[in-house]
Each structure stands twice: as C-alpha cells, then as structure tokens.
Amino acid sequence: MLSAAWRQTGSMRRADRLFRIIQVLRRKKRPATAAEIAEELEASPRTIYRDIAQLMADRVPIRGEAGIGYVLEGGFDMPPLMLTPDEIEAAMLGAQWVQGRADPALARAASDLIAKIGAVIPEHLRPLLMEPALSAAPRPDAPKDVIDMARVRTAIRAQGKIALVYRDENGAQSHRVIWPIAISYWDKVRLIVAWCELRKAFRHFRTDRIAAYEFLEERYTPARARLRLQWRKEMTERWEKERRDAAQLPR
Numbered sequence: 001m002l003s004a005a006w007r008q009t010g011s012m013r014r015a016d017r018l019f020r021i022i023q024v025l026r027r028k029k030r031p032a033t034a035a036e037i038a039e040e041l042e043a044s045p046r047t048i049y050r051d052i053a054q055l056m057a058d059r060v061p062i063r064g065e066a067g068i069g070y071v072l073e074g075g076f077d078m079p080p081l082m083l084t085p086d087e088i089e090a091a092m093l094g095a096q097w098v099q100g101r102a103d104p105a106l107a108r109a110a111s112d113l114i115a116k117i118g119a120v121i122p123e124h125l126r127p128l129l130m131e132p133a134l135s136a137a138p139r140p141d142a143p144k145d146v147i148d149m150a151r152v153r154t155a156i157r158a159q160g161k162i163a164l165v166y167r168d169e170n171g172a173q174s175h176r177v178i179w180p181i182a183i184s185y186w187d188k189v190r191l192i193v194a195w196c197e198l199r200k201a202f203r204h205f206r207t208d209r210i211a212a213y214e215f216l217e218e219r220y221t222p223a224r225a226r227l228r229l230q231w232r233k234e235m236t237e238r239w240e241k242e243r244r245d246a247a248q249l250p251r
Helices: 007-027 034-041 045-058 085-101 104-119 123-130 149-158 224-247
Strands: 062-065 067-070 160-167 173-185 191-194 202-204 210-219
Touching: 007 034, 007 045, 007 067, 034 045, 034 067, 045 062, 085 104, 104 149, 149 160, 149 173, 149 210, 173 202, 173 224, 202 224
Parallel strands: none
Antiparallel strands: 062 067, 160 173, 160 210, 173 191, 191 202
C-alpha cells in the first residue's frame, strides 16, 4: 500500500508525479536515471530523488541508486485504473478501432473493455468515454472473414497448424498448411501472419481470400516468439531495402 501522500487532496500534484514515476519505470527496459525521469516529467533531478525515496519508503519495489539508475521490480500492482486523460483517450481510440475493424468476437471484447473502464474510472473522467475518436470510425465496406478468427487466435496461442485452401488476387487456388504466429489488422482487411510449409517462408494470408480451412491437431515445434522475431527481422530488412531502392529512383 502507498502512504497518505497518495490519498491527501492537498498533495495531488505530487501524487500524480509519483504515479508517473512508476509508469516511467514500468515502461523502461533498462535502469532509468533521475535525470532522465526529471526531463520527461519536467521536474528537477533533486525532486525525483526525493520522490523515489518516498516511493521506496512506501515499499514500492524500486531498486537502484543515484548515478546508476532505477528499475521497478515485477509483480507490483498499481491501484485499479489510475489513468490519465491521455491514457483514457489512447485506450478508447484503440478499443474503438478494434470495434470497427476486428472480427465480431474481438469487437465484443473491445466493447466489454470500454464498459469496464467506464465502470471504474473517476466521475470527472467519464465524459471522455462519450467522445468517440473520429479516426476510429468503423469501416462497413470491410470484407468479411471466411475463417473463424476466434479459433485462429486460439491456434496462435497453442501453436496449432491450419490447413487452408487459399485464393490469390487472381482467384487461383492453392492448398497450404500454415503455422500462424500473429494477426495483422489493417484498415479494411485482416491478415494471418504465418510460416507456410508450401513456400518454406513467411506469408501473409488475407482472411477474406480463404476458400476453405481446417484446424489441425498437429502443433508446430519452433517457439512462436522465436518465429515472430525472425518474421520481424525479415520484414525490417525488406522495408529497408524498399526504402533504399525508392531513394535511388530518378526524380
């Protein structure tokens, strides 16, 4: 539990800063120095040192020391949904985007998320839930999924293989067995990111071009996390090559 500094109305500014320090430490993947935190929060390093000392006295699991940096140990739970207006707007934008572009099961989950946020956020922040982001408007012209997307997500988590009859942009069909590792949500279409046994390479399959499918009992053995890293590396290399090639074109 945090001390009275979090609860007293007279110290709201400092309480907000303490909360933001924890958020900064939670986000960082390496030790953060007081100077780095101070720059982000527009405070002095001396103030940050004092705030971190207060947090450590309140038994927030922060490790580190001056001049080296600080890290937040895992397993620390913040009070429920202490969100800033910007964080609420970001969450709403994402949830509304999913509502308009994801498959029905994930769209329902986004609606449930919005309802849960609305049930617990402070009253003065609740009007933000009634301000839909214009850029997250639904796309009624988006093609429908042929495959059961809820089961695709289950297959991804379980590293299950999927057999497909797939149509390319010209309508030609091919039979594939894929190892799904992710779903990519675009403005109008959804793609299954997978390793293709036929092509021996990563491929992206539009969910509206699947003619038939079967979820197989067989599991693929490479760790999904490792496959995703490999896919990201290949995509980054491809994008960088395309950027270099485009830069060399005559103006």
